[in-house]
Amino acid sequence: KGSLVAKTAEASHPVLAKGRTAPGQFALLANRYLDTYGYKREDLADVSMKNHNNAVK
Known part of the structure; x- marks a missing residue:
């Protein structure tokens, strides 16, 4: 659990992490x-479209 930003904060460059x-x-x-x-x-776009279509049902 926890935020995506917090989970990946330790795994990246300390300077590049500013303003994340x-x-x-x-x-x-x-x-x-x-x-x-x-x-x-486009493959990720397909996932987004599928999720949107499922949400409006």
Whole structure:
């Protein structure tokens, strides 16, 4: 439990951590995930669209 920002605070560069926000941290983690597993941004967009469509049902 706890925030995404707090959980990743220790795992990064101390200077780059200044001004960190949850959306910015998510963007960094998402980019790393895409690079690591060979996905494209469009693949994450598909997840977002699925979640939105499920939410409006």
